[in-house]
Amino acid sequence: MKEILELLEVNAKLTEQEIAIMLGMDVEEVKQKIKEMERDKVILSYLTLINWEKVGEEKVSAFIEVRTTPQRDVGFDSVAERIYRFPEVRSVRLMSGTYDLAVFIEGRTMREVSHFVATKLATIDGVVSTATHFVLKTYKQDGVVIEDDEEDRRLVISP
Amino acid sequence: MINPTVRSLPPSGIRKFFDMVTEIKGVISLGVGEPDFVTPWHIREGCIYSLEKGYTMYTSNQGLLELREAISRELDTTYGVTYDARRELLVTVGVSEGLDLAMRALTCPGDEVLIPEPSYVSYAPCTMMAGGVPVHIPTSVEDNFRLTADRVEAAITPRTKILLLCYPNNPTGAVMPKKELLAISEVVRKHNLIVISDEIYDKLTYTGEHTCVPSLPGMRERTILLNGFSKAYAMTGWRVGYAAGNADFIAAMTKIHQYTMLCAPITAQMAAAEALKNGRSGMQQMVQQYNRRRHLVMQAFSEMGLHCFEPGGAFYAFPEISATGLTSEEFAERLLMEEKVALVPGNAFGPSGEGFVRCSYAASVDDLAEAFRRMARFVKHCGVKVKTVVNL
Numbered sequence: 363m364k365e366i367l368e369l370l371e372v373n374a375k376l377t378e379q380e381i382a383i384m385l386g387m388d389v390e391e392v393k394q395k396i397k398e399m400e401r402d403k404v405i406l407s408y409l410t411l412i413n414w415e416k417v418g419e420e421k422v423s424a425f426i427e428v429r430t431t432p433q434r435d436v437g438f439d440s441v442a443e444r445i446y447r448f449p450e451v452r453s454v455r456l457m458s459g460t461y462d463l464a465v466f467i468e469g470r471t472m473r474e475v476s477h478f479v480a481t482k483l484a485t486i487d488g489v490v491s492t493a494t495h496f497v498l499k500t501y502k503q504d505g506v507v508i509e510d511d512e513e514d515r516r517l518v519i520s521p
Numbered sequence: 522m523i524n525p526t527v528r529s530l531p532p533s534g535i536r537k538f539f540d541m542v543t544e545i546k547g548v549i550s551l552g553v554g555e556p557d558f559v560t561p562w563h564i565r566e567g568c569i570y571s572l573e574k575g576y577t578m579y580t581s582n583q584g585l586l587e588l589r590e591a592i593s594r595e596l597d598t599t600y601g602v603t604y605d606a607r608r609e610l611l612v613t614v615g616v617s618e619g620l621d622l623a624m625r626a627l628t629c630p631g632d633e634v635l636i637p638e639p640s641y642v643s644y645a646p647c648t649m650m651a652g653g654v655p656v657h658i659p660t661s662v663e664d665n666f667r668l669t670a671d672r673v674e675a676a677i678t679p680r681t682k683i684l685l686l687c688y689p690n691n692p693t694g695a696v697m698p699k700k701e702l703l704a705i706s707e708v709v710r711k712h713n714l715i716v717i718s719d720e721i722y723d724k725l726t727y728t729g730e731h732t733c734v735p736s737l738p739g740m741r742e743r744t745i746l747l748n749g750f751s752k753a754y755a756m757t758g759w760r761v762g763y764a765a766g767n768a769d770f771i772a773a774m775t776k777i778h779q780y781t782m783l784c785a786p787i788t789a790q791m792a793a794a795e796a797l798k799n800g801r802s803g804m805q806q807m808v809q810q811y812n813r814r815r816h817l818v819m820q821a822f823s824e825m826g827l828h829c830f831e832p833g834g835a836f837y838a839f840p841e842i843s844a845t846g847l848t849s850e851e852f853a854e855r856l857l858m859e860e861k862v863a864l865v866p867g868n869a870f871g872p873s874g875e876g877f878v879r880c881s882y883a884a885s886v887d888d889l890a891e892a893f894r895r896m897a898r899f900v901k902h903c904g905v906k907v908k909t910v911v912n913l
Contacts, residue, residue, distance in 0.1 A: 380817070384816050521641065
């Protein structure tokens with residue numbers, strides 16, 4: 363099961379048949395296991411990592427440090443939930459250290475993102491303060507180097 | 522002007538094919554005898570750091586003691602064979618140099634060297650340059666390209682001195698189970714032979730466990746073990762390997778090494794030390810990936826109707842192509858011209874490789890899939906019954 367996940371994590375396009383061959387398993391068994399893991403939310407989604415810049419799409423993203431007041435019984439969860447419900451929010455993580463929530467936001471323009479932070483995020487009950495850092499360039503994301511110039515430099519035939 | 526021994530060496534069968542492949546664009550090559558991974562970053566970084574610290578000098582002839590000690594520990598923990606880092610280990614410029622040193626240190630003019638075939642391309646030429654006489658022992662697909670004790674025994678003459686072993690094998694991917702190696706080691710001891718064991722692919726063993734030849738009873742004293750970092754740690758271009766053996770062997774080899782090579786490059790030795798120190802998990806991940814691709818390759822050949830015995834090690838498959846009615850060279854040339862897929866004809870590794878091609882699966886899954894689509898089309902063209910079109 364772990365092996366199926368390892369394969370899918372780096373290449374979600376693999377078919378059940380390919381996975382079965384690579385792991386020496388039965389195709390039906392692989393199908394079954396994947397179905398179970400989707401049902402149990404072990405597999406949450408099959409996403410595609412896209413370099414939008416290459417197709418001329420302007421996107422602005424920002425990382426926001428959010429300080430909050432934890433609430434009785436639920437701690438940080440209810441604030442986090444109020445934040446992650448917005449579709450502009452790409453990720454929310456509870457952090458150790460000097461702030462509480464690390465929030466990644468994506469929008470079309472800087473103004474749009476700032477507006478979202480000022481009017482939606484900062485005004486949520488329990489949010490004490492925010493610090494917004496705009497992303498200037500992404501070099502590597504989810505383990506993938508964005509502009510990878512490493513190519514196969516091997517001789518075409520060698521003993 | 523040229524030394525007649527050198528003149529008589531056959532040119533490498535791979536060379537001709539190499540020239541042909543380089544002239545064609547858009548080729549997917551499964552003819553490469555090295556990992557498709559780049560050396561893991563921590564190893565490269567370790568080397569860069571050593572350069573920053575100014576490690577640019579000679580090392581002792583035998584190599585950095587720190588590296589030899591690490592090799593000694595590695596062999597002890599993995600195979601339970603112990604070598605004294607000071608007297609029984611020599612760091613070489615790859616297994617290639619180790620092989621040359623071993624041959625030159627041991628061979629007297631006319632000594633016969635047994636070489637199982639198909640074999641790596643340098644074994645026979647190195648034997649000849651050392652004054653020895655290569656005696657090939659053909660292995661066959663019926664035996665899964667394993668060497669048998671009978672065949673060794675049958676090839677022995679009063680002039681036989683050395684048996685060369687290379688398992689997991691290049692080009693066939695064959696591995697030797699311990700039981701068969703034990704039987705061979707009995708023959709070796711009975712006839713007082715020396716074994717040169719090239720175990721460069723030891724970490725790339727997928728079926729069962731690799732048996733290190735000197736770990737067999739009575740074999741440590743009569744074996745020169747050759748290994749290195751090229752395949753397991755994706756470090757081919759660094760050219761660093763080692764020889765392990767009894768102190769007499771290693772002293773003799775070190776003598777030649779000090780006059781011809783002086784020492785292996787210090788940068789490569791530094792990188793190798795880093796590989797042994799922190800490289801285990803990265804190496805295991807690469808091995809796991811090869812193994813998955815190995816399954817893909819086996820399936821692809823079976824679907825296109827080519828028989829291929831299951832390779833237990835290295836990163837090569839050695840499918841039988843005689844069903845196409847073509848010779849190895851015709852198959853490789855036409856596949857290259859018609860479908861732009863490069864493989865190495867089996868006869869480049871000796872006459873017993875005729876009827877086979879060597880297919881490396883040190884390539885990305887995408888490249889493998891595309892190469893097999895093309896190959897399936899080609900094989901079908903040749904009139905071989907294809908079960909289903911491969912859809913990887």
